[in-house]
Amino acid sequence: xxxxxxxxxxxxxxxxxxxxxxxxxxxxxxxxxxxxxxxxxxxxxxxxxxxxxxxxxxxxxxxxxxxxxxxxxxxxxxxxxxxxxxxxxxxxxxxxxxxxxxxxxxxxxxxxxxxxxxxxxxxxxxxxxxxxxxxxxxxxxxxxxxxxxxxxxxxxxxxxxxxxxxxxxxxxxxxxxxxxxxxxxxxxxxxxxxxxxxxxxxxxxxxxxxxxxxxxxxxxxxxxxxxxxxxxxxxxxxxxxxxxxxxxxxxxxxxxxxxxx
Amino acid sequence: xxxxxxxxxxxxxxxxxxxxxxxxxxxxxxxxxxxxxxxxxxxxxxxxxxxxxxxxxxxxxxxxxxxxxxxxxxxxxxxxxxxxxxxxxxxxxxxxxxxxxxxxxxxxxxxxxxxxxxxxxxxxxxxxxxxxxxxxxxxxxxxxxxxxxxxxxxxxxxxxxxxxxxxxxxxxxxxxxxxxxxxxxxxxxxxxxxxxxxxxxxxxxxxxxxxxxxxxxxxxxxxxxxxxxxxxxxxxxxxxxxxxxxxxxxxxxxxxxxxxxxxxxxxxxxxxxxxxxxxxxxxxxxxxxx
Numbered sequence: 373x374x375x376x377x378x379x380x381x382x383x384x385x386x387x388x389x390x391x392x393x394x395x396x397x398x399x400x401x402x403x404x405x406x407x408x409x410x411x412x413x414x415x416x417x418x419x420x421x422x423x424x425x426x427x428x429x430x431x432x433x434x435x436x437x438x439x440x441x442x443x444x445x446x447x448x449x450x451x452x453x454x455x456x457x458x459x460x461x462x463x464x465x466x467x468x469x470x471x472x473x474x475x476x477x478x479x480x481x482x483x484x485x486x487x488x489x490x491x492x493x494x495x496x497x498x499x500x501x502x503x504x505x506x507x508x509x510x511x512x513x514x515x516x517x518x519x520x521x522x523x524x525x526x527x528x529x530x531x532x533x534x535x536x537x538x539x540x541x542x543x544x545x546x547x548x549x550x551x552x553x554x555x556x557x558x559x560x561x562x563x564x565x566x567x568x569x570x571x572x573x574x575x576x577x578x579x580x581x582x583x584x585x586x587x588x589x590x591x592x593x594x595x596x597x598x599x600x601x602x603x604x605x606x607x608x609x610x611x612x613x614x615x616x617x618x619x620x621x622x623x624x625x626x627x628x629x630x631x632x633x
Numbered sequence: 634x635x636x637x638x639x640x641x642x643x644x645x646x647x648x649x650x651x652x653x654x655x656x657x658x659x660x661x662x663x664x665x666x667x668x669x670x671x672x673x674x675x676x677x678x679x680x681x682x683x684x685x686x687x688x689x690x691x692x693x694x695x696x697x698x699x700x701x702x703x704x705x706x707x708x709x710x711x712x713x714x715x716x717x718x719x720x721x722x723x724x725x726x727x728x729x730x731x732x733x734x735x736x737x738x739x740x741x742x743x744x745x746x747x748x749x750x751x752x753x754x755x756x757x758x759x760x761x762x763x764x765x766x767x768x769x770x771x772x773x774x775x776x777x778x779x780x781x782x783x784x785x786x787x788x789x790x791x792x793x794x795x796x797x798x799x800x801x802x803x804x805x806x807x808x809x810x811x812x813x814x815x816x817x818x819x820x821x822x823x824x825x826x827x828x829x830x831x832x833x834x835x836x837x838x839x840x841x842x843x844x845x846x847x848x849x850x851x852x853x854x855x856x857x858x859x860x861x862x863x864x865x866x867x868x869x870x871x872x873x874x875x876x877x878x879x880x881x882x883x884x885x886x887x888x889x890x891x892x893x894x895x896x897x898x899x900x901x902x903x904x905x906x907x908x909x910x911x912x913x914x915x916x917x918x919x920x921x922x923x
Contacts, residue, residue: 473723481694482723485714491684492719495691495699502653502673502697522715525684532679 374575376602376633379448380406384602386444386457388618388626395617396461396469400600400610402441404545404573405512408595409433409445411579412510412541420450423477429507430496432481434489435514435543436470443467443476451478487520489513490540494526497538497590508537510583516547518554524564530590531565538590539583540566543573545597547610561592573597602633634789635732637768639663641775642700646671649780653692657685657703659732686712689727690719698728698780704738705731705788709750713757720784721757728779734764734790734822735865736891736900743890751868754786755845761785762845762868763802764821767793770800770842777802792897794825798840805848809838814922816855817915818862820844820869823906827863830911834919847872852879861918865906884914 383406391397416429433442440460447454459465466475470484483489493511500507513523530538542557554560561568567587571578573595582593600606603626606613618626639660646652646667654664654675661677668675678685682703689699701708708731720727738745755762761783765771771787778785798806816837819827824840831838837858839851853876860881862870870883884905891900901907905914
């Protein structure tokens with residue numbers, strides 16, 4: 373696995389602190405997507421000072437329960453103050469436990485229920501194709517989310533329409549070992565006629581290279597990730613930590629693990 | 634009404650390059666001429682209704698006015714959560730156009746019957762719900778609402794009524810104000826049977842082509858009367874109750890699957906929604922009031 377960059381470590385620190393101060397958060401899943409979202413925001417055209425810039429590319433977190441990781445990246449890019457992360461999930465906060473596009477600058481689609489963001493992403497990519505626009509769409513889905521039939525309906529549509537401007541990144545963090553696992557998602561995407569790549573989902577440069585690679589049709593990037601990446605306590609106890617906020621002593625321990633990663 | 638849907642949207646597509654047609658493998662042959670003219674704006678996307686709604690949301694998010702079209706229960710009841718989240722919650726507009734109202738496909742059995750979607754969709758915040766009664770009404774309502782940025786539902790039927798009602802979105806039509814203590818309220822194609830049943834009876838008659846927003850003002854005008862809702866679907870009765878303190882009864886669907894096959898006319902007769910059955914229900918209500 374690639375070494376964690378200082379920026380991605382800082383994002384994870386913010387996730388932990390926000391979860392501690394708010395009492396909310398899917399920390400392990402937020403940790404597994406950090407590099408994927410960072411890679412997207414370092415590759416796509418966007419302007420934090422003008423979130424509605426008409427020429428921007430689109431990022432959609434289809435697995436909306438990783439919102440805390442998403443918010444931390446948006447905040448560090450300047451979409452809103454990092455300090456605001458502490459309000460995560462609080463009454464009257466903009467930052468719900470799933471992202472709301474009408475509240476949070478930089479959020480393009482409100483997600484939460486699984487299997488929705490990818491279809492909306494497909495529609496946006498089709499819109500850009502119809503308009504002859506060079507804009508592109510990147511969405512992150514979870515491997516649990518890939519249990520949803522609507523994910524594969526969307527992939528069939530995107531492949532049939534050869535939406536080369538759409539990239540679907542799969543957070544392959546093996547969350548579905550507990551139920552309906554897709555043993556080899558790259559084969560599954562290939563069978564759906566996607567231009568398929570497989571990379572280390574914690575290797576920022578490899579992810580950026582994969583995102584930048586031109587495609588003939590919809591691109592699927594299978595990102596091999598670890599739930600709770602950076603903190604062995606999280607990675608080794610994913611069920612206990614699935615949706616849990618750390619106590620003060622736990623936060624201290626997790627921070628130490630993160631510094632050592 | 635399907636042909637009118639094609640005619641109206643085809644005309645709109647000629648004038649408005651933001652119109653996109655998304656078909657769920659229904660009416661494809663009908664739309665082939667338009668597809669030949671605008672291959673990038675007419676798609677027979679496949680039998681995957683949930684994704685079709687999401688795709689429509691994405692098209693809308695980027696400024697297009699999508700029409701998503703297939704058979705009623707598949708694009709409405711099957712897709713409720715996609716309509717709720719991807720369209721209503723996100724505030725992305727789209728036009729959902731179903732075909733096969735209530736018992737239009739009587740012969741196909743309950744999987745193809747659809748009479749609950751008006752009631753379901755009206756519960757979704759921001760959703761507009763229409764039930765045009767015939768081709769002219771459909772044309773008027775589509776032209777009025779298709780590009781307003783809100784999710785709008787249009788319910789097509791193969792059995793429109795033949796009356797000429799000047800409808801307007803969100804407004805009810807008072808077809809008969811006899812000063813009666815009994816007001817019949819109805820919506821959509823069943824108006825034909827209702828009118829035949831009550832035209833010589835001393836009742837008021839109010840017609841709705843929009844279920845949401847419901848015309849509260851007109852309902853309130855008849856608040857002092859007993860109201861009998863005659864409808865071959867759910868949704869109108871519930872919407873009427875937005876006006877408080879009404880006295881409403883319902884003549885319509887039984888609490889069972891109406892699996893007798895045959896035609897829509899056979900089913901209507903079986904459940905008392907043919908002209909004779911409606912007349913009997915209205916006369917019975919009139920007698921009770923007197």
